[in-house]
Amino acid sequence: MHLASAEARRVAPRQRWKVASRARWGLVGVALLYSVCSLALHHRVLGDLSASTVGWASSDSHQFIWWLEWFLHAVSTGANPLYTTYQHYPYGVNGMWNVPVPVLAALMAPVTATAGPVVAFNVAMILGPVASGVAFVAATRRLVPSLVARAVAGGLYAFSPFVVAHASVGHLNLVWAVFPPLLIWFVDSALLRHDPSPYRTGALFGLGLALQTGLYTQTLAVGAVSLVVVALVLALRNPALVRRRLPTLLRSTVSCLVVYFVLCAYPFYLLLAGPSRPLERIRPPDETMADAANLLFPSPLTAVRVDPGGFGERLALHPGEQGGYIGPALLLLVVVALAVGVRREVVRPAALVGAILIVLSFGIHLVVLNEVLLPVMPWRLLLDVPLLGEIEPVRLQIFIAACLALTVAVWVEDLVGRPRTVGWWAAVGLTVLTVVSWVPAPDAVRTVHTPVPAFFTREAAEVLGPGAVVEVTPRATGAWEGGAVALLWQAESGMAYRATGGYFIGSGPGRPLLLAGPVNAYQAGIDALRTGADPGSPTGARRELQQLGVTAIVLVPQDGEPAAARVLDWTRAVSGGSGRPLGGVVLFELAP
Known part of the structure; x- marks a missing residue:
């Protein structure tokens, strides 16, 4: 008996190593698949990486290129990478109110140094959807064990209408959509299951928040709103679970805040009280909302467009901000998943959080086809909150996409285990239709x-x-x-x-x-x-x-x-x- 137990202890670590190795190779395979898709999406720039830039709104692309080069220059000369007088001399520019993307600038520094900032920007644009999709697949591993299901959903998320829309205008900080998967991982680790290492979980989440601060602070603020919505939904649906998890959650939160503010004290000073920061509202709040019709009608950046009335041409904002398309197929998939009871403990909270975020994404007005139908919406309550009041609520769409992708992952995993009946084949058809409905148009991402x-x-x-x-x-x-x-x-x-x-x-x-x-x-x-x-x-x-x-x-x-x-x-x-x-x-x- 003793010998058998010793042998079992020797086999267990070996078995865990094999499982971990298969998981790592699975992620590598998924990353390669997403890389091929991203290269196809950005095919226009591949033959001219050093003299063309991704995105038709070249002013934004050139702004990111400037900051990529500035980071390299600052590090090599001992200057401040988050504050500069190389623009707006002699008064300077506060990077924390702009897009210095120091995390990406550091990641791409070898490319910037050897091939130039234009190539670095284009390569980073291509890698953004890949990193986002892989982050989703990795973050949902315990919620959805099936790699195939996560790969399908991760592909939807990585090339969602939101990501494609912002790729079309060269928004490097938004195509790196890694924060929503991080949020899913934290909620799963700290709330949905017993966490044996809450301080470690909190520290890792704090590190993730710091990295997101180095990507884009507005996404961090939008994520804070989304996290509050998730916490409220879980508390209302299962208060007993929240009470059980509260002690470990508090430990995680303390650890998270300590790590975050140690790493981000100076960036936060620049954001709240630094020189050259804006001293009044940046943009009118009625110019940053999502058009409700975009839920059903896609922008021209989507390949399959069933829109005989041309409603997609009448949406508010421009195609680069029209990333909220869900479409009839995916909406039907969510409704069916809720109706048949697919993994209620995951699908129902995800659907409810997504629905609340959709309402918040409408901003202070309910706008349909660029016409105000309801003048007062819940977002108006946040307008006077420091920092949060500057959020563009339309940017909540990436967190909505994460909720939808998680639902699709659970749905696909459930399909794998069901018998091959007529209903099963109908569900497979609906899944294929959902994936096809989010495929980007061949020339969605232009170059200049x-x-x-x-x-x-x-x-x-x-x-x-x-x-x-x-x-x-x-x-x-x-x-x-x-x-x-x-x-x-x-x-x-x-x-x-x-x-x-x-x-x-x-x-x-x-x-x-x-x-x-x-x-x-x-x-x-x-x-x-x-x-x-x-x-x-x-x-x-x-x-x-x-x-x-x-x-x-x-x-x-x-x-x-x-x-x-x-x-x-x-x-x-x-x-x-x-x-x-x-x-x-x-x-x-x-x-x-």
């Missing part, structure tokens, strides 16, 4: 080809010299198509200079809110010349640039610029020099 003048890639650092402050024309703006190309040029120069302009969220002297660098007299003169108006005094414009510390003006000629000759003459008058043509630009040195 943006050649960079040779001056920035070859000559800027040497010609401008250390400490250069440059006024770049055209200046960076928030115009979605081509507005932030000046940030791309600066990034490609290796941060060879500081710039007075920029595309950011922040503030400045006498300006509680800025969404781009303020227009100075020199740039106002250019705007006036384009309309045939008087540009004003070149002497006054020169004096203002000098007061800002500008040492050079770099004029990049634009094809089709109707006022090109007048802009060149105006720049000569302001700088007091004739300018030097260098690598596709005209450089004007400005006396201090």
Whole structure:
């Protein structure tokens, strides 16, 4: 008997190692499958990784490229990766109110250093859905043991309408949708089952929260709202379970908060009280809501679109924010799963949480086909809560997608164990229809080809010299198509200079809110010349640039610029020099 027990103890670790090894190889296989899908989704950029960017809203893509390069520059020079004066000089930009993505910048630093920030951005965009899907598959392992079921659901989640919508506009921080799976893992570990190591679980969750802070703080805030909804749903459905789990949950929470605030004390200071933060509401609350009709009618980014009335063309916002599509097939699947009692302990809470989040995603108004049908919605209660009041409720859609994907995972696993009847085949057909209904359109993710003048890639650092402050024309703006190309040029120069302009969220002297660098007299003169108006005094414009510390003006000629000759003459008058043509630009040195 003693010998048999000893042999069993020797076999058990070996068996666990085999199970863990199979699980790891399963994840590798899933990651490879998702990688193929992501490469197909981003096929347009594959032949031009270094000169094109994913996303038709190039200003956002170029903004991310700038921050990827800034992180590398900051780390290599000892500068602050979360605060910079390389935009909006001399006042600076607070990274925590923008998109510095330091976690991704660190991950992609080898690519940035060897192949450049454009390639790093494109590679990160391709990897985002893969990481999101794999995170979902790993996080739901104990809830749904079947790898096949998790792989199907993880694929739906990774390439959900939300992820595809934000991939189409180059939102790197949102295609890395790893936080909802982390939330599922924490709820499962800390609430749904007995946790023998609550301090460890809490510490890991705190680390995950810190990493999400380094991806995007708004997703963290949206996740906090979602976690509160999950806790309330579980407490109301099973108060006895919550009472039993409360002591270990409190230990996990304490451990989580300690780890999080140790890692994120400085980022939180920048967020709450740091310099150059915005001092008033960033965007009107009625411009950040989901359109309820999007639940049934997809945007043009979805391949299979049954929309004879053209309702999808009338949705509020733009396709990059129309990521809330569920569709009749998936809605029917959820209803059937609830009706037949598939894993009630998982499906019912997931469905209820998803339904509540859908209501919250509508924002302060119920909007249907871009028309306000109900002027007051629950989200209005959060408008005056610090930080939470800045949330765009439409971004709740990724947590809704996670709830739906979890339901699909349980549904598919249940199908595997049922007898092959007529009803079973009908359920399989519904599952296939659900998957097909979320397939992205072949050209859902477009790219923008943006050649960079040779001056920035070859000559800027040497010609401008250390400490250069440059006024770049055209200046960076928030115009979605081509507005932030000046940030791309600066990034490609290796941060060879500081710039007075920029595309950011922040503030400045006498300006509680800025969404781009303020227009100075020199740039106002250019705007006036384009309309045939008087540009004003070149002497006054020169004096203002000098007061800002500008040492050079770099004029990049634009094809089709109707006022090109007048802009060149105006720049000569302001700088007091004739300018030097260098690598596709005209450089004007400005006396201090």
